[in-house]
Amino acid sequence: MKRRYFNKNQPSNPHQEFTKELQQKRQLFRIVRLDEFPAIFESYNVYLPCDNGHTWTAGLLCPCGCKQEIYLNLLPGIRPCWKIKEHLDGTATIQPSILQMKGCRSHFFIRKGNVEWVIKREKRSVH
Template sequence: MAAILNRLQSFLQRARARLNHWLRPPYRTVIARDSLPKKLKRKTIYVVEDDGFEEQAAMLCPCGCRRVLHMNLLPDERPCWRLTRHRDGTASLHPSVWRKKDCSSHFWFRHGRVEWCRQIDT
């Protein structure tokens, strides 16, 4: 009986997390010409364009540490991300964003939403 209750509780926690994820409003996409603003807003991804070319995407780290994450969008430099803008006004980044230091956040940014990656301790 305890095992069934534990499984049910685990299922409900996962369902609640998924529901909360989709009920939260997506990140806004803001196009910045030439450079980023001095202060970035939460729940906003900024795309810096210069001469019609997307150069970088930037956002505050979604973990809450308030660090600015910069993702290079120029294909001839490494590492490089690909930004896709969708018809509904949201954006996606590929591949995932993984901070190797400080907060160690690891997430996918899809359709304006953060999808956290699970890490397996080795």
Template sequence: MKLLSTYLRKLVLKLERFLPPRRLIVVKGDALPAKMPMRSIVLAQDGREDWCVGLQCPCGCGRTIELLVIEEAHPRWDYSVDAKGSPSLHPSVWLTNGCRSHFWLKNGRIHWCH
């Protein structure tokens, strides 16, 4: 079963470049939804304040990644959205435990760090 899981994760990573860019979805509140969309990036806004950005780990492990974008947070991330609605994050996302993924999100596309 583990071999099949590893194979499917590698297949998803290879197909990434053929799929449409990820999109930004805005939700109201200071928390991410319990069920995260597969390929979209979610921005939680409480009133007029951007709170956090979330996404499912692109490696396919199923982990929800939550990145704070509020000014007071350390560490914190910045996001931008291009004219086509594709989000970018800065700095890179580097998970230090679990799957240990390290990637950039640029114009809705995952760029893996090696």
């Protein structure tokens, strides 16, 4: 049996370095905790303002590029309501999907920081 020795400076998984580089190139939604919403939102940030230890709303910019600010209710007793999960790498998952009712009309999910677009399927007529 052949023994493998690893240099402490090298990743133990050869794909780890590639994955790290890919994440740096790709824009991922990440959680930003603060006292209040910033005056200007930055792309790919999910802002979670904390009020007396409670987070009741979230804010982000629409990922389509229209620069529309989106605010999400996090209070379970009020509808619609979203849940946000922060992963160990700081990326966000938001459930359920986000649908812009006005403006760009984007419809998407955010899962582990990635945007997954919902594409409407046209109804086919049956002959």
